[in-house]
Each structure stands twice: as C-alpha cells, then as structure tokens.
Amino acid sequence: MAKGFELFMSEEPELGKAYGGLVMQVAKSSALDQKTQELAYLAVLSALGMQGGLDFHVASLKKMGATRDEVRSAVLVGLPAVGMTAIESLGAALDAYDGAEG
Incomplete structure (x- = not known):
C-alpha cells in the first residue's frame, strides 16, 4: 500500500x-467483473504515473488469476495517450507480479 x-x-x-x-x-x-475492473484501475494508475499503489493492486490481480501478460498489457493501455508515463510503471508492475503470491 x-x-x-x-x-x-x-x-x-x-x-x-x-x-x-x-x-x-x-x-x-x-458492469465490469472484478478482475477487469482491477485491470482497468491498474491502467489508470499507470497512465497517471501513480506507482505507489501498484504493489497492492498487482498482488490483488494475481490472486484473482490475472496473468503476467494481462498485467503488462493493462500497464501499456495508456501508452498511445500518455507515452512514457505508462512505460515508467511497467518495471514496478512486473516486479510486483513476480514477487506476489498467487
């Protein structure tokens, strides 16, 4: 957190x-299922450059059954609109995924 x-x-x-x-x-x-909602939220956090909550939300996603590829894709959703801001969150999100219990 x-x-x-x-x-x-x-x-x-x-x-x-x-x-x-x-x-x-x-x-x-x-109207979204819980996993899709959380993936969308991860995309928003990444687009805004808010890395502080990534560990918590990525761990939550992993427990919901999200794959590493889904996490990576969610982080990069904002790439066309916000460019490097989204990319800056990629390493932190994947590190959080790799370190989270599933």
Missing part, C-alpha cells in the same frame, strides 16, 4: 472511511 495512502487513512480515519465507501460503491455499481 502506498505510504501516502496509509498516512491518509491513519491521520484522517473519517475521511478514509468515506473514501472506502466510495470505492466500494464504484465497484458495486460497475
């Missing part, structure tokens, strides 16, 4: 609870 997110959750527990509720509601109302 990203250190900034951990700090947010510990310093602002009420806001953290509200944020968690939002996250759960977004997932609940999605």
